[in-house]
Amino acid sequence: MNDETTHRSGYCAIVGRPNAGKSTFLNQIMGIKLAISTHKPQTTRDRILGILNRPNGQICFVDTPGLHSAKGGINKYMVRQAEAAIQDADVILWMAEIQPKSDNPLSKGMERIHQLIEATGKPWVLALNKVDRMQDKTKLLPQIARWQEAFDPPCVVPISAQDNDYTEVLLEEIVARMPAGPPLFPDEFLTDRSERYLTTETIREKAILETRDELPYAVAVTVDDFDETRREDPEDPMVSIIATVHVEREGQKRIVVGERGKVIKRIAMRSRRDLRRLLGCRVYLDLFVRVTTDWSSKDARLKDLGYDV
Missing domain, CATH: 3.40.50.300 (P-loop containing nucleotide triphosphate hydrolases)
Structure with missing residues (x-):
């Protein structure tokens, strides 16, 4: 062609x-x-x-x-x-x-x-x-x-x-079918998304997978702290992350937390595994669950959670 x-x-x-x-x-x-x-x-x-x-x-x-x-x-x-x-x-x-x-x-x-x-x-x-x-x-x-x-x-x-x-x-x-021209990005460039963004998405994915059909799509994630102070430590490189899983109702919070915290622990465990591969080092992850009422339908709350509406 x-x-x-x-x-x-x-x-x-x-x-x-x-x-x-x-x-x-x-x-x-x-x-x-x-x-x-x-x-x-x-x-x-x-x-x-x-x-x-x-x-x-x-x-x-x-x-x-x-x-x-x-x-x-x-x-x-x-x-x-x-x-x-x-x-x-x-x-x-x-x-x-x-x-x-x-x-x-x-x-x-x-x-x-x-x-x-x-x-x-x-x-x-x-x-x-x-x-x-x-x-x-x-x-x-x-x-x-x-x-x-x-x-x-x-x-x-x-x-x-x-x-x-x-x-x-x-x-x-x-x-x-692409136009003729030089590369738009350097060879080593893979995405324009930050590690912080990919972290939020990784946690959100695990929350969806762990709650299966019990939880509606009313779940969002924010990263509250992304500490790379020890990332270059030659003996034990590590990134420390604190994140919040947002839901819209108290009933949804109970689902995400699970009996005796079992579900949120599984979400954190699966997230850490993927984040280790993404960040190339050990990951400390502390997860919290918060009710942010009607966040998915309110523009102001969508903006607070990182959605540019």
Whole structure:
């Protein structure tokens, strides 16, 4: 499609419905966990930048919250993040979950995403994710044909983000649609997110995973102290972190704390394990749980918790 000797670079927004596998894809291709992912839709709340360097180009991926109907508060914030990423991108990657039955009608939500993408006039690629879940692979071609008939995408690539299958083909298609130009960031630059931000997201992920379906999406995390005084200690490098898990109701606080503090202890233990890998040293983590009433629907409280509404 393009001269392979031409270096290309630009921003690629990863968009799609909640739980389509956008964050899993970003983490897989980056080889490092930048975006948290759970079994629950709408886990991602912010735009996450991941910079991938390839021999023929630099792709600045922007992982986005899932596009969905938003009535206000945190949900409206999430949708605005995704829509802004679409407008700022050079190339758009539409990540969609493959449907179990090829005769299922495509949803109105899919039509809205297509309209958003087409309205930009920007090059885009459709990735049909989770092909690893298709037991009958003979249904794959009818799936592709259905999407082609509905949306006429310039390119369709079936992938498994979880297993890293066919992602190389997808990356080549994205690079080919990037504008020609030098790298936008130095080779060693992986993301624009701070370690402090990644710490809050790590803890939030563990809180979601440990409470499973018992806790609604009314959980946020703030880092109250991030002490690196001993990080360069040659004998025992350590970072000390104090953080707060915010919920909206006393009942939710009881769920997060758990009987005799068992749940919050598990959240802290799992968080420490991931944070050790992220920060490259021993981590002291002290977690607190606080009721911040209706934080997810009040703009002032959203701002206090770090959401730029």
